[in-house]
Amino acid sequence: MKRIRPGVLLLWIFILMAACRKQPDPIxxxxxxxxxxxxxxxxxxxxxxPTVNGAPLVLRSAWYRNAAGDSFQVSDHKYYVSNFTLQTDxxxxxxxxxxxxxxxAADVHPREIRNVPPGTYTRISFLLGVDSARNVxxxxxxxxxxxxxxxxxxxxxxxxxxxxxxxxQSILSGSxxxxxxxxxxxxxxxxxxxxxxxxTPLLVKAGEMPTLQFQSDVASWxxxxxxxxFADYSSVMAPGPQAVAIANNYSKGFRLVRIDx
Amino acid sequence: MxxxxxxxxxxxxxxxxxxxxxxxxxxxxxTGFHIPAGWPAPYYSFxxxxxxxxxxxxxxxxxxxxxxxRDSTISCGSCHQPAGAFSQTxxxxxxxxxxxxxxxxxxxxxxxxxxxxxxxxxxxxxxETQILIPLQSHVEMEMSPQELVTRxxxxxxxxxxxxxxxxxxxxxxxxxxKSMAQFExxxxxxxxxxxxxxxxxxxxxxxxxxxxxVFMANCAVCHKPPLxxxxxxxxxxxxxxVANDSGRMRINRNEGDKYKFKVPSLRNLAFTAPYFxxxxxxxxxxxxxxxxxxxxxQPAPYTDPQLHNGIRLDATEKEQLKAFLQTLNDxxxxxxxxxx
Numbered sequence: 001m002k003r004i005r006p007g008v009l010l011l012w013i014f015i016l017m018a019a020c021r022k023q024p025d026p027i028x029x030x031x032x033x034x035x036x037x038x039x040x041x042x043x044x045x046x047x048x049x050p051t052v053n054g055a056p057l058v059l060r061s062a063w064y065r066n067a068a069g070d071s072f073q074v075s076d077h078k079y080y081v082s083n084f085t086l087q088t089d090x091x092x093x094x095x096x097x098x099x100x101x102x103x104x105a106a107d108v109h110p111r112e113i114r115n116v117p118p119g120t121y122t123r124i125s126f127l128l129g130v131d132s133a134r135n136v137x138x139x140x141x142x143x144x145x146x147x148x149x150x151x152x153x154x155x156x157x158x159x160x161x162x163x164x165x166x167x168x169q170s171i172l173s174g175s176x177x178x179x180x181x182x183x184x185x186x187x188x189x190x191x192x193x194x195x196x197x198x199x200t201p202l203l204v205k206a207g208e209m210p211t212l213q214f215q216s217d218v219a220s221w222x223x224x225x226x227x228x229x230f231a232d233y234s235s236v237m238a239p240g241p242q243a244v245a246i247a248n249n250y251s252k253g254f255r256l257v258r259i260d261x
Numbered sequence: 262m263x264x265x266x267x268x269x270x271x272x273x274x275x276x277x278x279x280x281x282x283x284x285x286x287x288x289x290x291x292t293g294f295h296i297p298a299g300w301p302a303p304y305y306s307f308x309x310x311x312x313x314x315x316x317x318x319x320x321x322x323x324x325x326x327x328x329x330x331r332d333s334t335i336s337c338g339s340c341h342q343p344a345g346a347f348s349q350t351x352x353x354x355x356x357x358x359x360x361x362x363x364x365x366x367x368x369x370x371x372x373x374x375x376x377x378x379x380x381x382x383x384x385x386x387x388x389e390t391q392i393l394i395p396l397q398s399h400v401e402m403e404m405s406p407q408e409l410v411t412r413x414x415x416x417x418x419x420x421x422x423x424x425x426x427x428x429x430x431x432x433x434x435x436x437x438x439k440s441m442a443q444f445e446x447x448x449x450x451x452x453x454x455x456x457x458x459x460x461x462x463x464x465x466x467x468x469x470x471x472x473x474x475v476f477m478a479n480c481a482v483c484h485k486p487p488l489x490x491x492x493x494x495x496x497x498x499x500x501x502x503v504a505n506d507s508g509r510m511r512i513n514r515n516e517g518d519k520y521k522f523k524v525p526s527l528r529n530l531a532f533t534a535p536y537f538x539x540x541x542x543x544x545x546x547x548x549x550x551x552x553x554x555x556x557x558x559q560p561a562p563y564t565d566p567q568l569h570n571g572i573r574l575d576a577t578e579k580e581q582l583k584a585f586l587q588t589l590n591d592x593x594x595x596x597x598x599x600x601x
Contacts, residue, residue: 138309138389139438146393147406147434153397155512156390188514240514 042204043114045211046084048103050077052218057105066222068229072167072177074218077105078150079161080130080143084113087123089201094121100130102143102150103216110211121202124212125195128251129160132184132191155239157182160190161250163221170234177230179221181247183239190239190247196256211260220253221246292317293599297451299459300487305374305388305446310439312446315426320444321600322422323437328412330358330402337395337441340367343600346529346591347371347448353540357401364504366540368525369533371450371594377492381522381538384512388445389438406434413437448600450528451487454588459487465588472585479552479572480582483524483565489589494521498556498564498571502539520563531590545586549579 050057052064057074065071081103084096094117101111134144135157150159163179170177183190202210222228226245236242292312296303323329325338340355341347347370349355355363365381373379378386385391395401396409413419414432424430426440457463465473476484485491494509501520509518522538536542542551556564556571574582594600 136386138387138442139435141433141435145434146390146438147410151390151393153394154384156385156387156394186513238514 041115042118042206043112043116043209044202044204045110045112045209046081046101046214047108047110047211048081048101048214048216049108050103050105050218051215056108057218059105064218066219066229067227068169068222068231070167070169070230072165072169072230074105074163074165076162076164077218078148079103079128079216080150080158081126081128082130082134083127085125086116086121086202087125089120089122092119094119099126100134100143102148112209116204118205119203121198121204123195123197124202124256125193128192128194128247128254129184129190130158132189134158135184152180152182155182157184160184160247163218167230167234169230171231172234177234179236179246181236181243181250183243187241188239188244190243192247192251194251194254198259199256200259202259208261213257213260215255215257216250217253217255221250224249224252293447293449295449297449297456297487300451301375303374304377305442307446310389310442312443313426315422316440317443317447319419319422319426320440320442322419323413323441324444328416329396329404329409331404332358334358335402337392340395340401341370343597344532344595345369346450346532346595347600348533350532353535355401357398358403361400363398363400364506365538366535369529370445371448371529371591372488372526373448374446375488375492378523382509382512383494383523389442392438392441409437410434448594450591450594452593453528453591456487456591458588466584468581468584469588472581472583475574475578475582476585479574480527482567484527489527490524492523494518494523495565496520496522496561496563497552498561498568499537499541499551500559500561502541504539506539508538520561527586528589529591529595530586532595545583546579549574549582553579 052062052074057077059077060073060075063071063073079102080100082100084099086094086096088094096113096116099113130144134140140146144158150162151157152159159180159182161179161181163177165177166175167177168175172178181190198212202212204210225248227249228245233242236246291314294312323337324341325336327333327336327339329336335358340349340352340357342350344350349367352367354365355367357363368381373388376388378384379388379391380394385394393406396404396406410433419432420430423432423436427436454463454465454469458465483491483493483495483497496508499520507519509521509523510516530536530545534543536545536548542548552568552572553574554571556568557573560569
């Protein structure tokens with residue numbers, strides 16, 4: 001047997017001890033959800049602008065008309081987009097971890113996706129809503145923190161999209177309407193994956209932060225495969241076929257309008 | 262050789278910090294959490310919320326703090342009292358802020374980390390987010406999560422406790438929920454006579470042993486040992502009741518799940534009366550009467566197939582069954598000073 005040299009062994013012990021010194025943080029909390037701690041790697045921005053019939057949505061003062069001819073105002077409009085993936089020109093798929101953004105019509109601004117490997121990308125996909133896993137994973141931080149009025153208080157899970165407002169045609173007392181679209185399992189699943197081919201190849205490289213400008217359309221909630229007016233329903237506050245139908249409607253209202261350098 | 266030993270020691274030095282166990286089992290002495298022998302693996306995952314004594318204490322403080330309700334009158338502990346195995350003693354249905362009445366009976370809280378879903382209808386899928394339901398309910402505490410964070414953050418006593426427990430002073434909703442979930446996770450009830458019999462530290466009396474036979478033959482399919490529930494949603498043949506509570510269907514909109522409720526554990530029945538989701542049975546005798554005579558007398562179409570004709574029990578069998586059910590009461594749990 002080869003003789004073990006005490007000096008070498010001592011060195012090994014020393015290295016092992018040193019390697020053990022570094023303890024994990026006392027309480028491993030999840031990294032902030034928006035920024036995945038991109039060190040060095042470049043990134044891009046996404047901005048989602050809620051619109052109605054082509055113009056940015058104005059809360060509480062502007063009057064709009066849906067396909068059924070009802071007039072309405074919007075007081076609150078929010079939705080989640082998450083699980084972004086990018087596809088390169090060679091077909092490779094890059095999943096962006098921890099990409100959860102709450103889009104709020106009252107506060108439209110670009111959101112950063114960091115740590116994207118440099119390359120040329122031709123396609124982007126994202127989930128409209130919060131994946132089922134995160135619906136059942138307990139307390140969350142960042143945009144997913146359950147304090148944003150987007151978490152149900154009787155059937156624990158996220159409201160994927162919310163539209164509230166006022167319409168003379170509403171059948172509720174007070175003429176309000178409430179649509180809280182939720183449900184993440186089985187036939188009540190309202191999650192929708194949306195994909196776009198990019199109009200021009202997107203070059204991701206160090207020192208640049210291109211912004212993908214998306215628009216959603218509030219009018220699309222009421223039209224599409226399952227059109228409805230406020231006389232049909234003015235409130236959807238539970239998972240089920242109505243929520244699924246509305247999610248299917250509004251998923252068709254998304255557009256990628258341009259890429260800003 | 263001594264050098265090799267040294268190397269081994271250095272390796273074992275690599276184990277995690279004992280105060281922050283990755284495996285909750287390792288924490289038993291300090292945290293009170295343990296997985297009793299022969300029990301399945303817990304459903305709740307501690308990986309994102311490792312147990313720590315200071316966090317558990319903080320969670321207990323929050324659990325018992327009435328400031329968590331809108332008018333500072335109701336805490337979780339108001340409806341979940343230690344002496345009632347964390348049920349609301351003396352109430353058929355729950356009482357919340359302004360004396361508002363709920364529609365369901367407050368269940369006991371124990372062995373919660375084994376529940377795949379919480380609430381009678383399974384409306385909560387995680388121990389942490391379950392807390393948001395009573396917190397925001399207007400018949401319970403009527404508190405918004407934002408207001409909760411503001412209130413807790415404003416108190417010097419919590420500022421100190423969060424710093425000690427979490428290592429940094431930040432107070433946010435996630436930390437509040439995780440702290441409370443840690444306290445709830447430590448509510449383990451495994452000290453009943455039945456448990457001692459399994460551990461061969463005690464034995465059943467003749468009546469208890471006969472009662473066990475009746476139980477295993479008739480009840481254990483749904484009330485499955487060692488947790489005494491299979492956590493499934495079923496109907497045990499109760500009529501719809503005054504509130505016409507549709508149970509599981511309220512959550513999944515599935516017509517086939519109408520009037521189904523999560524099978525409750527039968528541990529600690531001595532402390533959790535009254536019984537059933539709306540508290541309609543005052544005593545165990547009432548419960549047994551339902552199974553033995555009630556179901557057959559008033560058949561309900563949605564009743565679980567295993568109970569279609571009810572469970573005929575004569576007077577002796579009822580007494581034996583009651584003697585057995587008594588062995589599931591964990592007095593040490595209901596009196597545990599660590600939970601008060």
